Amino acid sequence: MTTRTTTWPLVRVLRERDAGLCLSGVVVSGFGTSALWLASGVWVKDLTGSDGLAALCLLAMWLPTLAGPLLGILADRGRRKPLLIGVNLLLGALLLTLVSVGSPGDLWLLYAVLFVYGAAGVVHDAAESALVATAVGPSLLGDFNGLRMTAAEGMKLLAPLAGAGLYAAYGGASVALLNAATFVLATGLYALLRVREEKPAPPTGSRRQRTAEGARHLWAHPVLRPLVLAGGATMLCAGLNGAMVYAVVDGLGHSPAYAGVLYAVQGAGSVAVGLLSGTALRRLGERRFAAYGIALLAVAVALRAVPSDPLALVCGAAIGAGLPAVLIATLTSVQRETPGPLLGRVTATANTLVYAPNVAGLAAGAALVELVSHRLVLVALGVALLVTAVPLFQRPARTERTVSRSPSDANPA
Numbered sequence: 001m002t003t004r005t006t007t008w009p010l011v012r013v014l015r016e017r018d019a020g021l022c023l024s025g026v027v028v029s030g031f032g033t034s035a036l037w038l039a040s041g042v043w044v045k046d047l048t049g050s051d052g053l054a055a056l057c058l059l060a061m062w063l064p065t066l067a068g069p070l071l072g073i074l075a076d077r078g079r080r081k082p083l084l085i086g087v088n089l090l091l092g093a094l095l096l097t098l099v100s101v102g103s104p105g106d107l108w109l110l111y112a113v114l115f116v117y118g119a120a121g122v123v124h125d126a127a128e129s130a131l132v133a134t135a136v137g138p139s140l141l142g143d144f145n146g147l148r149m150t151a152a153e154g155m156k157l158l159a160p161l162a163g164a165g166l167y168a169a170y171g172g173a174s175v176a177l178l179n180a181a182t183f184v185l186a187t188g189l190y191a192l193l194r195v196r197e198e199k200p201a202p203p204t205g206s207r208r209q210r211t212a213e214g215a216r217h218l219w220a221h222p223v224l225r226p227l228v229l230a231g232g233a234t235m236l237c238a239g240l241n242g243a244m245v246y247a248v249v250d251g252l253g254h255s256p257a258y259a260g261v262l263y264a265v266q267g268a269g270s271v272a273v274g275l276l277s278g279t280a281l282r283r284l285g286e287r288r289f290a291a292y293g294i295a296l297l298a299v300a301v302a303l304r305a306v307p308s309d310p311l312a313l314v315c316g317a318a319i320g321a322g323l324p325a326v327l328i329a330t331l332t333s334v335q336r337e338t339p340g341p342l343l344g345r346v347t348a349t350a351n352t353l354v355y356a357p358n359v360a361g362l363a364a365g366a367a368l369v370e371l372v373s374h375r376l377v378l379v380a381l382g383v384a385l386l387v388t389a390v391p392l393f394q395r396p397a398r399t400e401r402t403v404s405r406s407p408s409d410a411n412p413a
Helices: 002-006 009-015 017-048 051-076 080-100 104-135 138-170 172-191 207-220 224-243 245-252 256-303 309-337 340-368 374-393
Strands: none
Touching: 009 017, 009 138, 017 051, 017 080, 017 104, 017 138, 017 172, 051 080, 051 104, 051 207, 051 340, 080 104, 080 172, 104 138, 104 309, 104 340, 138 172, 138 256, 138 309, 207 224, 207 340, 224 245, 224 256, 224 309, 224 340, 224 374, 245 256, 245 309, 245 374, 256 309, 256 374, 309 340
């Protein structure tokens, strides 16, 4: 038991065949998504010269997140492995249509593909979360979700550079082809999974009732409700903080390009916490792990108000380490505490409640930074984040030590 606990998390996950395949699928598809995210905006900018039209690419991909509770139903209608294979093949085929985009008049197709891409991504994430809860052992869920975060942040650092280089050399169609290839590869990885899924029972009740079941489960659950609320509040503050980055760079006396340095340091912090999250979850439990992460984020955000280069770099790394904690804790708890037949809807609903406030925070911050000193905003955000963390330090209604749960607790279905 001691040897298993002290084994490096990546080794523990890859040692389990299905867990390693799931993680590989996440890495491969995440690489393509991150590459397309940057290249699509550059593509539109080159074709039109408009910053606003370029920004619409990100909006098209994010907008379907708001329909998460409704789209999550699809992840509960059948077996998750065939659904993931089908979604990956659909996205791969869909991206091939972008090779015909070559003029401003073709941009409607790009926006339409990005919108469908975002909607399919919501279904994909919900089905993937449910499949992971089946394929990955309960004791490995925290490690897996931490490594998933590490992989996602790593792709954000590497894939945009690869996508930008490919775009510069061969154009936007080449990036679309690369992304399509990643989905085909991910399809093969998911097809190799050896998971046994029972066919779900026929749905009962109206679509509206089934959609609401995910929200009811989250709201009534003593472990999930505080984590989801804290996650949404944290992401709202994170959005506001993100909108201040160029004001922070200006206060340091650097050009806007210096923001890339801060983002890189932040990404490194996220990679580090992802590697350590499995151990932290086992020792602290989901609530306290999330609480410590939010508290670290609060201090780092407030200290960004101080115009110091070394402090800005330290705060960037601390923000990268603190922010993912509540996200990893929430996803792991959803997978552990939700019955299998509900897991797709609950995951999609939780993702909407947690991530949608980030978009609102970015929009509000973009307006606020023009009206109020960014230093005042950063200090206020630090206080708000500390207030968000406090309830999570309180003793939960029942124990949530991850090591004490059995496989049946994680997968009631």
